[in-house]
Amino acid sequence: MKKRYRNGEIWDFEHEIGELGNREVILGLDGGTTSTVCICMPIFPFSDPFPDPLPVLARAVAGCSNHNSVGETAARETLEQVMADALLKSGSNRSAVRAVCLSVSGVNHSTDELRVLNWLREIFPTHVKLYVQNDAVAALSSGTMGKLHGCVLIAGTGTIAFGFTEDGRQARAAGAGPVLGDWGSGYGIAAQALTAIVRAYDGRGPVTILSSNILQTLGLSSPDELIGWTYADPSWARIAALVPVVVSCAEAGDRVAHEILQDSVEELALSVKAVVQRLGLCGEDGKASFPLVMVGGVLEANKRWDIGKEVVNHISKSYPGVLPIHPKVEPAVGAALLGWNFLMTESHKEACKR
Amino acid sequence: MKKRYRNGEIWDFEHEIGELGNREVILGLDGGTTSTVCICMPIFPFSDPFPDPLPVLARAVAGCSNHNSVGETAARETLEQVMADALLKSGSNRSAVRAVCLSVSGVNHSTDELRVLNWLREIFPTHVKLYVQNDAVAALSSGTMGKLHGCVLIAGTGTIAFGFTEDGRQARAAGAGPVLGDWGSGYGIAAQALTAIVRAYDGRGPVTILSSNILQTLGLSSPDELIGWTYADPSWARIAALVPVVVSCAEAGDRVAHEILQDSVEELALSVKAVVQRLGLCGEDGKASFPLVMVGGVLEANKRWDIGKEVVNHISKSYPGVLPIHPKVEPAVGAALLGWNFLMTESHKEACKR
Numbered sequence: 001m002k003k004r005y006r007n008g009e010i011w012d013f014e015h016e017i018g019e020l021g022n023r024e025v026i027l028g029l030d031g032g033t034t035s036t037v038c039i040c041m042p043i044f045p046f047s048d049p050f051p052d053p054l055p056v057l058a059r060a061v062a063g064c065s066n067h068n069s070v071g072e073t074a075a076r077e078t079l080e081q082v083m084a085d086a087l088l089k090s091g092s093n094r095s096a097v098r099a100v101c102l103s104v105s106g107v108n109h110s111t112d113e114l115r116v117l118n119w120l121r122e123i124f125p126t127h128v129k130l131y132v133q134n135d136a137v138a139a140l141s142s143g144t145m146g147k148l149h150g151c152v153l154i155a156g157t158g159t160i161a162f163g164f165t166e167d168g169r170q171a172r173a174a175g176a177g178p179v180l181g182d183w184g185s186g187y188g189i190a191a192q193a194l195t196a197i198v199r200a201y202d203g204r205g206p207v208t209i210l211s212s213n214i215l216q217t218l219g220l221s222s223p224d225e226l227i228g229w230t231y232a233d234p235s236w237a238r239i240a241a242l243v244p245v246v247v248s249c250a251e252a253g254d255r256v257a258h259e260i261l262q263d264s265v266e267e268l269a270l271s272v273k274a275v276v277q278r279l280g281l282c283g284e285d286g287k288a289s290f291p292l293v294m295v296g297g298v299l300e301a302n303k304r305w306d307i308g309k310e311v312v313n314h315i316s317k318s319y320p321g322v323l324p325i326h327p328k329v330e331p332a333v334g335a336a337l338l339g340w341n342f343l344m345t346e347s348h349k350e351a352c353k354r
Numbered sequence: 355m356k357k358r359y360r361n362g363e364i365w366d367f368e369h370e371i372g373e374l375g376n377r378e379v380i381l382g383l384d385g386g387t388t389s390t391v392c393i394c395m396p397i398f399p400f401s402d403p404f405p406d407p408l409p410v411l412a413r414a415v416a417g418c419s420n421h422n423s424v425g426e427t428a429a430r431e432t433l434e435q436v437m438a439d440a441l442l443k444s445g446s447n448r449s450a451v452r453a454v455c456l457s458v459s460g461v462n463h464s465t466d467e468l469r470v471l472n473w474l475r476e477i478f479p480t481h482v483k484l485y486v487q488n489d490a491v492a493a494l495s496s497g498t499m500g501k502l503h504g505c506v507l508i509a510g511t512g513t514i515a516f517g518f519t520e521d522g523r524q525a526r527a528a529g530a531g532p533v534l535g536d537w538g539s540g541y542g543i544a545a546q547a548l549t550a551i552v553r554a555y556d557g558r559g560p561v562t563i564l565s566s567n568i569l570q571t572l573g574l575s576s577p578d579e580l581i582g583w584t585y586a587d588p589s590w591a592r593i594a595a596l597v598p599v600v601v602s603c604a605e606a607g608d609r610v611a612h613e614i615l616q617d618s619v620e621e622l623a624l625s626v627k628a629v630v631q632r633l634g635l636c637g638e639d640g641k642a643s644f645p646l647v648m649v650g651g652v653l654e655a656n657k658r659w660d661i662g663k664e665v666v667n668h669i670s671k672s673y674p675g676v677l678p679i680h681p682k683v684e685p686a687v688g689a690a691l692l693g694w695n696f697l698m699t700e701s702h703k704e705a706c707k708r
Contacts, residue, residue: 194535202625224462
């Protein structure tokens with residue numbers, strides 16, 4: 001591997017960019033456990049609603065930037081490279097950057113936040129505004145178009161509910177992984193389905209068409225072989241990939257599959273309700289409206305048995321003001337919009353001071 | 355590491371053993387995932403009950419002999435070494451061995467059984483009787499004193515129920531690991547307790563003293579730190595070690611801990627009932643008596659809140675003939691007794707033919 005020097009080779013392209021490269025831009029980053037996306041967006045004047053389509057100058061993609069997964073050095077290099085790529089593609093220099101909003105998984109404490117801020121500070125001059133957030137924030141923002149208000153429910157391989165109030169309070173529920181009870185997640189649903197097969201086989205549970213359908217999908221001939229298959233690879237995503245089979249079994253009328261999905265709905269709704277309750281997003285009378293941004297394969301790819309729709313139905317029984325939103329832009333764009341919002345707010349405050 | 359040659363250096367001691375080394379013996383082995391125990395027992399004449407204490411000439415201990423965990427070569431070497439050690443300690447030659455009964459984890463199919471039989475066949479001459487069984491068999495046998503009849507419930511880090519009928523049928527339930535629903539196991543109980551802490555913390559579940567008691571045990575200051583602790587090490591045993599804390603919380607009247615143990619009781623009882631039902635151990639009227647051998651930390655180390663006792667109470671509601679047994683000898687002795695029983699049965703059959 002070519003050795004990279006910070007602020008060295010990565011930024012060589014800047015010498016070759018002309019006047020246009022100083023048009024002011026914002027970088028929005030979404031750093032997940034599988035990939036990192038960086039969006040370069042021009043500063044555009046306030047309008048309500050936002051221009052449609054949104055002005056996006058460039059998009060760059062790199063690998064994982066979760067420091068828990070790949071270590072600090074690799075995470076930092078990935079972030080720097082993907083920002084340089086986005087700027088290069090957009091024909092911009094670093095001097096054109098007004099703000100960077102980085103929403104990255106693995107940022108759970110202020111110490112994580114500070115570390116990432118320090119990395120960014122070494123790359124960008126002091127006048128550049130830097131914002132570092134958990135990756136759930138970009139997901140929320142992709143639905144609220146940059147406003148930090150409401151709740152986001154993410155349900156893919158894992159699940160988490162994250163909420164924000166306009167006065168800056170935040171709360172989360174779930175997101176602790178499969179050992180610690182993220183039962184509504186894609187992994188949770190699929191693990192329950194595999195368990196149901198074993199239980200039907202050894203006489204602890206009812207017969208279910210999950211057995212034939214999942215074994216066929218996996219190319220296995222007997223439930224005995226499920227044990228070997230399950231523990232051959234510790235990847236949660238590999239198990240979560242079975243969710244569509246569970247959904248199709250439930251759609252075909254299988255009671256066991258139906259109950260697994262129903263449990264998942266209750267778990268996911270419970271996460272959202274815990275966040276809404278703690279933040280008072282529903283107002284004092286419990287009826288105020290609040291956005292619920294819904295993200296992730298479990299909430300999206302449904303047909304007749306629609307997990308996302310059922311979750312909203314469930315929540316609305318307690319909180320009738322819930323306003324479900326399925327984002328139309330990706331989380332990195334959400335991060336850029338959030339950066340834009342932060343910048344506008346700060347400019348406004350500074351203007352008021354003068 | 356010193357290179358060993360099969361049937362070579364390991365058996366060098368045999369040249370130095372005198373006449374006494376030809377007194378007939380049986381080897382009983384219990385091969386688990388953490389250690390392997392070999393017992394050398396003399397052939398003793400039939401008596402009912404067995405002599406107390408049982409005649410044991412020697413006991414040897416070695417590491418893991420589960421081929422799924424350590425690979426074939428290491429598993430085979432461990433087995434050979436532990437048998438040689440037991441024979442050396444008892445002052446016996448291989449020519450003194452009448453039978454070897456090996457009960458080893460990871461033997462789930464006839465192909466596994468055949469492979470281990472072939473290893474043994476290379477070590478011992480053809481007149482030596484060889485018996486290879488799953489490790490649950492030694493556990494059952496340690497309670498029934500060598501009889502393959504009844505059900506064994508093992509609940510330590512993992513859990514499995516295994517049953518046998520006198521006419522040779524067998525059935526199992528659970529034993530598929532934590533992903534596949536072994537919820538009544540020590541790991542299952544402790545993982546539920548950790549989950550309860552997270553749920554109480556983020557507002558999804560009721561307050562519980564599990565939070566303070568478990569965090570204190572682990573030296574953590576906040577439930578936030580549980581996520582890092584949980585995923586820092588994939589060992590199931592490390593999590594299962596928290597069971598005594600859950601039991602003490604339940605004994606102190608904590609409702610959440612009580613419910614976790616109650617769920618565990620129902621799960622463990624369900625495993626036994628599934629096996630009893632499939633094998634008809636309870637007879638046609640459901641009231642016949644059958645032994646239930648209970649093994650493992652979850653069923654043993656209880657005080658006021660006694661999981662094992664509750665499991666038996668639960669089972670006896672469906673099957674009043676259940677006869678709980680807490681073994682007084684270790685599984686390797688159970689394996690040796692099983693070998694002794696097999697040998698006596700075969701001798702009897704051969705005598706009848708003549």
